[in-house]
Amino acid sequence: KQEVTQIPAALSVPEGENLVLNCSFTDSAIYNLQWFRQDPGKGLTSLLLIQSSQREQTSGRLNASLDKSSGRSTLYIAASQPGDSATYLCAVGDDYKLSFGAGTTVTVRA
Amino acid sequence: EAGVVQSPRYKIIEKKQPVAFWCNPISGHNTLYWYLQNLGQGPELLIRYENEEAVDDSQLPKDRFSAERLKGVDSTLKIQPAELGDSAVYLCASSSQGGTTRPDTQYFGPGTRLTVL
Numbered sequence: 381k382q383e384v385t386q387i388p389a390a391l392s393v394p395e396g397e398n399l400v401l402n403c404s405f406t407d408s409a410i411y412n413l414q415w416f417r418q419d420p421g422k423g424l425t426s427l428l429l430i431q432s433s434q435r436e437q438t439s440g441r442l443n444a445s446l447d448k449s450s451g452r453s454t455l456y457i458a459a460s461q462p463g464d465s466a467t468y469l470c471a472v473g474d475d476y477k478l479s480f481g482a483g484t485t486v487t488v489r490a
Numbered sequence: 491e492a493g494v495v496q497s498p499r500y501k502i503i504e505k506k507q508p509v510a511f512w513c514n515p516i517s518g519h520n521t522l523y524w525y526l527q528n529l530g531q532g533p534e535l536l537i538r539y540e541n542e543e544a545v546d547d548s549q550l551p552k553d554r555f556s557a558e559r560l561k562g563v564d565s566t567l568k569i570q571p572a573e574l575g576d577s578a579v580y581l582c583a584s585s586s587q588g589g590t591t592r593p594d595t596q597y598f599g600p601g602t603r604l605t606v607l
Contacts, residue, residue: 384532414595423494423581423598424533469532476521476546478596480532 382407384472386481394489399457401484403470408448412473415444415455417466418483424469428455460488492516494599496582502605508570511602515563515584522559523596524567525581533581539565569604577606 383406393399403413412431416424428437428444430453436445441458457464467485471478495514503509515522520541525533536555538546541562550557554573559565569576583596 416598421600421603423600424583424596426595426597429595471532476538477535478533480534482531 382410382472382474382479384470384479384481386468386470386484388484389482390485390487392487392489393460395460395462397460397488399455399460399464399486399488401455401457401468401470401486403453403455403481405451405453405472405479407472407474408451410448410472410474413444413446413453414471414473414478415442415453416469416471418469419466427468460486462488462490464488494582494584494597496580496599496602498602499600500603500605502607503572504607505574506571508568509572509604510569511567511580511582511604513565513567513582513599515565515582516586516597519584519586519597520562521585521594522565523583523585524557524565525583527579527581527601529578536567572604572606574606577604579603 385404387402414429415427417427418424430437430446443456446453465488467483469483470481497512522539524536526536527533537550537557539559542559557567579601581601583598585594585596
């Protein structure tokens, strides 16, 4: 069974600082990895999807890397803003199924 | 384009009562998922539909949970009878698999927050 771990569980930074969120998984035989954002009381919004053959994906201030052999992915958010405050979840795709981590709750202080 | 629609958004019931959740996926998405999310945890898959067929219901507690997706569009998830431990957020998601075997980007609804008293 795929186990997905996200560290840290919570993170608080001042506005403008870069964010680094970590995700690790136990089974490297994956098809893809996705990063989601979840705001309180709302559903999940997909941020980035990295196919297993890719090393990274970028979208605006977001950059996600994937090291499948070591079972790790990192989400970088540059120049954080208060609007980036949310919970960020990592999900590993095995065939049709997504296995989620518990998330990292980010607070960006103005 | 409208997103995934779920109703109700909140539901409070007493234990042993039945409850039902409804989901309308994004138009044209043939794959529909129901997830359970406990507080402080990531979502866990309950059931996956390809059109009207439940192709993965291995994590669905079939003694009290049931689901259907008539005509391959809307879906309903039911719990009968509800237990205290069923208090959680129930999320619906949809995707357009396009015949591939890889999980494509899933689009999530806002969820239904269930409280069982």
